[in-house]
Amino acid sequence: MATQILMPALSPTMEEGKLSKWLKSVGDKVKSGDVLAEIETDKATMEVEAIDEGTLSAILVAAGTENVKVNTPIAVIAAEGEDASAPVAATPAPAASAPAPAAASAPAAPAIIGVAAEPVEEEYPAGTEFVTQTVREALRDAMAEEMRRDDSVFVIGEEVAEYQGAYKITQGLLQEFGDARVIDTPITEHGFAGLGVGASWGGLRPIVEFMTFNFAMQAIDHIINSAAKTLYMSGGQMGTPIVFRGPNGAAARVGAQHSQDYSAWYSSVPGLKVVMPHTAADYKGLMKSAIRDPNPVVFLENEILYGQSFQVPKGEFTVPIGKAKVARPGNDATIVSFGIGMTYALKAAEELAKKHIFVEVIDLRTLRPLDMATVIKSVQKTGRCVTVEEGWPQNSVGSEIAARLVSEAFDYLDAPVLKVTGKDVPMPYAANLEKLALPTVQEVIDAVRAVTYR
Amino acid sequence: MAGRQAAKAIVETGPKPLSNEQELSAYRAMLLIRRFEEKAGQMYGMGFIGGFCHLYIGQEAVVVGIKLAMEEGDQFITGYRDHGHMLAIGMDANGVMAELTGRRGGYSRGKGGSMHMFSVEKQFFGGHGIVGAQVSLGTGLAFANRYKKNGKVALAFFGDGAANQGQVYESFNMAELWRLPIVYVIENNKYAMGTSVSRSSAQTDFSKRGVSFNIPGEQVDGMDVRAVREAAERALKHAREGNGPYILEMSTYRYRGHSMSDPAKYRSKEEVQKMRSEHDPIEQVRARLLANGIATEADLKAIDAEVRDIVQQSADFATNDPEPDASELWTDIVK
Numbered sequence: 001m002a003t004q005i006l007m008p009a010l011s012p013t014m015e016e017g018k019l020s021k022w023l024k025s026v027g028d029k030v031k032s033g034d035v036l037a038e039i040e041t042d043k044a045t046m047e048v049e050a051i052d053e054g055t056l057s058a059i060l061v062a063a064g065t066e067n068v069k070v071n072t073p074i075a076v077i078a079a080e081g082e083d084a085s086a087p088v089a090a091t092p093a094p095a096a097s098a099p100a101p102a103a104a105s106a107p108a109a110p111a112i113i114g115v116a117a118e119p120v121e122e123e124y125p126a127g128t129e130f131v132t133q134t135v136r137e138a139l140r141d142a143m144a145e146e147m148r149r150d151d152s153v154f155v156i157g158e159e160v161a162e163y164q165g166a167y168k169i170t171q172g173l174l175q176e177f178g179d180a181r182v183i184d185t186p187i188t189e190h191g192f193a194g195l196g197v198g199a200s201w202g203g204l205r206p207i208v209e210f211m212t213f214n215f216a217m218q219a220i221d222h223i224i225n226s227a228a229k230t231l232y233m234s235g236g237q238m239g240t241p242i243v244f245r246g247p248n249g250a251a252a253r254v255g256a257q258h259s260q261d262y263s264a265w266y267s268s269v270p271g272l273k274v275v276m277p278h279t280a281a282d283y284k285g286l287m288k289s290a291i292r293d294p295n296p297v298v299f300l301e302n303e304i305l306y307g308q309s310f311q312v313p314k315g316e317f318t319v320p321i322g323k324a325k326v327a328r329p330g331n332d333a334t335i336v337s338f339g340i341g342m343t344y345a346l347k348a349a350e351e352l353a354k355k356h357i358f359v360e361v362i363d364l365r366t367l368r369p370l371d372m373a374t375v376i377k378s379v380q381k382t383g384r385c386v387t388v389e390e391g392w393p394q395n396s397v398g399s400e401i402a403a404r405l406v407s408e409a410f411d412y413l414d415a416p417v418l419k420v421t422g423k424d425v426p427m428p429y430a431a432n433l434e435k436l437a438l439p440t441v442q443e444v445i446d447a448v449r450a451v452t453y454r
Numbered sequence: 455m456a457g458r459q460a461a462k463a464i465v466e467t468g469p470k471p472l473s474n475e476q477e478l479s480a481y482r483a484m485l486l487i488r489r490f491e492e493k494a495g496q497m498y499g500m501g502f503i504g505g506f507c508h509l510y511i512g513q514e515a516v517v518v519g520i521k522l523a524m525e526e527g528d529q530f531i532t533g534y535r536d537h538g539h540m541l542a543i544g545m546d547a548n549g550v551m552a553e554l555t556g557r558r559g560g561y562s563r564g565k566g567g568s569m570h571m572f573s574v575e576k577q578f579f580g581g582h583g584i585v586g587a588q589v590s591l592g593t594g595l596a597f598a599n600r601y602k603k604n605g606k607v608a609l610a611f612f613g614d615g616a617a618n619q620g621q622v623y624e625s626f627n628m629a630e631l632w633r634l635p636i637v638y639v640i641e642n643n644k645y646a647m648g649t650s651v652s653r654s655s656a657q658t659d660f661s662k663r664g665v666s667f668n669i670p671g672e673q674v675d676g677m678d679v680r681a682v683r684e685a686a687e688r689a690l691k692h693a694r695e696g697n698g699p700y701i702l703e704m705s706t707y708r709y710r711g712h713s714m715s716d717p718a719k720y721r722s723k724e725e726v727q728k729m730r731s732e733h734d735p736i737e738q739v740r741a742r743l744l745a746n747g748i749a750t751e752a753d754l755k756a757i758d759a760e761v762r763d764i765v766q767q768s769a770d771f772a773t774n775d776p777e778p779d780a781s782e783l784w785t786d787i788v789k
């Protein structure tokens with residue numbers, strides 16, 4: 001029986017990759033463990049090994065092909081004695097099996113990939129040229145540019161140097177800046193977070209990478225007690241110019257301990273600035289601002305957004321911390337979101353427009369200080385507000401927005417403020433349950449229809 | 455149990471003598487801390503100082519001996535028992551006392567309190583209320599020294615209690631791995647709040663706590679300012695020359711409770727009295743000053759009067775200085 005070799009997934013969030021080269025040719029005998037090909041994504045390069053004995057009878061995807069979807073057949077291995085030239089039924093292996101949803105009401109997963117927001121051109125001077133970049137590249141460029149600009153900026157964290165970043169955010173930095181400024185640490189979050197804060201007091205500008213913010217829970221004492229409070233406790237003498245950054249929130253299928261969204265936690269702490277961008281341009285511009293900021297900045301990234309592409313202005317620019325933006329104008333209702341929540345918000349806005357409900361989508365970008373002025377200005381126009389985030393509902397960012405609107409813009413509200421959030425449960429592993437635990441585009445649409453009574 | 459808990463005798467290194475000037479300055483510096491802390495205790499009792507107040511009485515030789523060995527620009531960072539460190543490093547008694555009373559002339563303008571004071575000018579980086587945090591933070595100061603190649607050494611002070619925190623060992627590992635210029639000073643005053651070393655520590659010889667990271671360490675008689683100075687010189691030289699961290703376990707003793715609210719039921723009065731009468735760090739210097747003819751009783755009386763005057767002034771300042779303006783509530787949150 002001939003065996004199909006499928007394009008493998010290298011990580012929970014990988015959807016496609018490049019087949020960079022074949023190490024075996026058609027007709028070669030192969031045995032289990034032989035390396036057949038090399039594939040790469042923007043995160044990593046890996047080898048595809050044979051899992052059976054036989055003869056490589058067909059190569060279905062040529063070397064150098066980009067954007068090969070996971071689970072696409074890429075080669076065929078014929079078993080001993082089999083006619084290597086016999087055609088193989090071209091049945092693609094079932095894509096990551098999708099068992100019947102447990103609940104009839106289980107909504108479809110939102111299509112969160114590839115919905116790039118249009119750049120808000122008016123943010124940049126007329127004539128600004130744009131390039132297409134992933135969030136990953138934008139972040140790397142922001143750090144590299146600031147490291148060139150200021151010798152006191154350095155990057156420290158697990159796997160940031162020789163491995164090139166667990167999520168490849170620091171790719172190339174070691175090669176350009178050397179191991180005195182791009183520093184691999186032991187697995188020791190509490191220790192290196194404190195070391196980073198101390199180094200900032202010693203006159204440096206550390207960028208502390210947490211492989212994910214889930215691990216920063218071990219270090220949260222230094223983020224809050226040492227970094228956020230010291231300016232105040234010193235009567236203004238000290239200062240902690242430091243960036244704590246890394247992916248935050250749910251990735252895909254990594255379970256409860258690797259999926260928490262900390263936006264509400266950090267954004268409640270005086271003394272911190274908290275940033276959670278959506279587009280690559282905002283990632284870049286806000287990262288540059290964060291590195292230059294004299295205060296501790298918690299920079300919450302998202303693994304699923306890392307690979308998404310957006311328009312990024314060419315050349316030098318920064319985005320100010322503390323300034324929300326209107327990502328999509330509209331008059332009927334306001335959706336307030338941030339980070340990956342924006343993907344649900346923008347998709348819902350698009351669907352609602354087809355039904356002639358035109359929502360204004362506000363991208364907060366910064367969660368502390370919170371730009372309520374922009375939110376209130378929009379609600380004064382629309383009279384209605386829905387908040388969208390992946391984090392838990394109790395004491396969420398949306399809870400704060402709702403409370404502030406009630407106390408600061410009550411007279412403008414024509415409907416209750418509704419929150420669309422992740423569900424009030426630890427993140428489950430099972431694919432169907434994970435979908436249920438996250439917000440959906442449909443939930444956002446339903447909420448907007450509820451507040452617009454349409 | 456007896457074997458496990460057996461306290462190791464303090465290694466008598468035969469401390470290098472101090473010069474006459476050093477003996478006199480050490481005497482004065484330790485006396486200032488002692489009198490200041492006694493006054494702070496009084497003022498706490500009178501209700502001028504609130505919250506927690508951890509006194510350094512008994513441990514004076516540790517910071518004063520280290521001050522004799524350090525260079526200009528070396529950094530200090532410590533925990534919540536920090537008044538002695540600030541006075542030893544040359545911070546102003548008025549500013550420290552006014553911070554204790556929560557007044558606007560305090561080092562943190564009244565917003566930090568006893569446990570949270572800083573002086574960038576004197577390279578004093580706190581004053582930390584989270585037990586053990588100063589060890590990672592101090593390691594970061596040392597990291598910056600190495601990064602900037604400025605030849606300075608960070609001194610991170612912590613107690614026998616903090617020595618059981620996990621981040622201490624995370625810091626030890628990185629400091630030795632990267633050969634950071636830091637001296638870890640473990641002030642072993644025998645009690646972590648009310649828990650004796652033998653009840654809290656599997657390895658009671660704290661100088662050995664760096665063994666699995668290859669960090670050299672030694673036990674020092676922390677009641678003898680000469681021994682402290684000599685060991686600190688060795689440790690600072692080691693760190694400054696690029697050999698990485700060094701651990702000094704200072705065997706010391708606090709005469710007072712953990713904080714002002716500690717009834718100290720966990721140890722006997724006799725134990726405290728024995729330390730005071732046989733090992734008092736100030737009395738040791740005083741005896742040498744007199745025996746060696748460096749100072750007369752009258753000279754010492756004059757120093758005593760001068761110190762009392764500074765302390766009284768600081769108390770007067772700290773009681774008369776106004777509280778911070780209400781607007782200060784909203785300042786210094788972000789720059």
